[in-house]
Amino acid sequence: MSIARALGNAMSGLTATARGTETVAANLANASTPGYARRDMVVSAQTAGGNAGGVRVDGIARAVNASVLSESRLAEGARAEAATRLAFAKQVEDQIGLAGSAGSLGAALSDFRTALSSAASRPDDGIRLTQVADKAKALADRLNAASTQVQAARGAADQAIARDVATLNKSLAEVAHLNRRIAVLEADGSDPSALMDQRQAIISDISKIVPVQEVTRPAGAVALFTSQGAVLLDGSVPTELSFAAAGQVTAGQSVGSGLALLTQNGAELTKSQMRLLAGGSLSAHFAVRDELASEVQASLDDLAFDLHERLADPAVDGTLSPTSAGLFTDGGLRADPGAKQGLAGRIALNDAVVEASGGKAWRLRSGLEAGSEGPVGESGLLIAMSEALERATPAPPGSGFSGKASLADRLGRVEAQVSTVRVNAQSEAAVRNGQADTIWSRLAADGVDSDAEMQRLLQYEQAYAANARVIQAIQTMMDQILGI
Incomplete structure (x- = not known):
């Protein structure tokens, strides 16, 4: 040499x-x-x-490691979805309350029943009659508050969808831009590794909203598809998603009636097409808005209607007619079975027994529509109302309840359903967190x-x-x- x-x-x-x-x-x-x-x-x-x-x-x-990176992105999407569902389940459980806990819906019903029993033992005591009215109002207020919270959660989910869509569009545009810059650097013989790192981080953030699969394209570019096969980016122009947020959401709103789905490249997606974007926080927010919260609202409405009907029965209060509202009203009127959607948010104590509204507490003893005060020692109506709450009656037609049960039993079922949903969501979140952490450890290795x-x-x-x-x-x- x-x-x-x-x-x-x-x-x-x-x-x-x-x-x-x-x-x-x-x-x-x-x-x-x-x-x-x-x-x-x-x-x-x-x-x-x-x-x-x-x-x-x-x-x-x-x-x-491309395969581990792909798994981690799917796992992070599943983690985000489970976390969103769990947050909603905890929020609802905190609002309705655990069975027997202070401040819960069950405690409000128990206080109302106790006040009825106390007043029945001394119907001549005006203070005890006033306590019945106060506890009845507190029960209605708890139903109102639970319904308001459920609708607030739907509204928050609707706003979260809009934020996710905005973030998704911005991130896809950034990936497309980085694809072009990386291609230029590779053509010049320069090292594009820093831009590839940046692109990888952006794609990982996208996966939390919609789980994606990355496919390599020539010149260092990548294409992105959802885990269900929908195209997000394949070429120089990414898919454009749009969403019209509703703002404040009410119980009567649903998809097609005040609430929108996504629009992709100007075409509105159907419910079946929405499954192509499943698996991340975006689909979880839609589930909260359109399914999970609506189910809770329906249970609260059924419970409110059952409460209303038990105390609006002429067999309980002989002064009432078949069209009378009873102790609880829907906007001052009798609740309509065909329009009970959102009733939990509207149910209120009848002004006929509210002193501040010109009513008289003695009507709890003499009858809601009594023209004059009866004997002060008459306790029949108070006892009848207490028994109506405790009586095992058939489930109202069109409700989610089944079989015969007292009002407390039906409330217990609602509390159990809410707790079960929270426990299941917590278990699912724990599994998803464990899977994501394990895969992340493999990626970090x-x-x-x-x-x-x-x-x-x-x-x-x-x-x-x-x-x-x-x-x-x-x-x-x-x-x-x-x-x-």
Whole structure:
């Protein structure tokens, strides 16, 4: 080997070790940076005229386990969906309350029943009659508050959908932009690794909203599809999603009646097409708005209607007619079975027994529509109302209840359903969190290992010293030749 070739080989080795050292430094500096992929220097033997000619740096490769990365994105989408459902379930359970807990809907019903029993034992006591009216109002207020909270949750979900769609559109546009920039850098022979890291982080954020699959395209670009196969980005122009938020949501609103689904590239999606975007926070917000909250509202409405009907029965209060409202009213009128949607939010105490509204508490003893006060010792109506609440009656037609049950039993079923939904959501969230954490650990294991990087740095140091000694030996040889 000639001196010139030996010098060239040593110089290429120094260049490669310098580039490798830079790679190690970048890995160590970004060991904790989210979305950073470990860099590895790619080298090959350099040949000249069929003979070895040193080492050539072919480029810098990003070390990414594509299959584990794909799994992590699906897992993060499932985690986001489970977290959204759990947050709603906890919110509803906190509002309705656990059975027997202070401030719960069940406690309000128990207080009302206790007040009726107390007044029945002393019907002449005006204070006890007033307490019955107060506890009845408190029960109606608790139903109102629960209904209001459910509709507020629907409204919050509707707004969250709008935010998710805006974030999704922005992120897809950023991925498309990065695709173009990466293609330019690769065409120039530059290293686009930093842009690829940025793109990877954006795609991971997208996956929390809608789980996606990444497909490699030429020139370093990627295409994005939902896990169900819908195209989000394949080319230079991403899919454009839009959503018209309703603002305040009421019990009577549903899809097609005040509430909208998504629009994709100007075409409104059907309910079946919406399944293509399932699996992340976006689909969970739709589920809260259109399914989960509506089911809770329907149970509260059924409960409110059952309460209303039990105390509006002429068999309980002989002063009432078949069209009378009874102790509880729907806007001052008798509740209509065909229009009970949202009744839990409208039910109120009859003004006939509210002193502040011109009513008289003695009507709780003499009858809601009594023209004059009866004997002060008459307790028949109070006892009849108490028995009506405790009586096992058939489920009202069109309700979600079944069989015969007292009002307390039906409320207990609602409380149990709400608690069961929360427990199931909590279990699902725990499973999804565990899966996501496990996959994330696998992904992190392929990341930067500080010990391995320091070992690689020592190897580069040794290679640098070896090449430097070759150059030093060449210089010594040249000095001796020139000195002859």
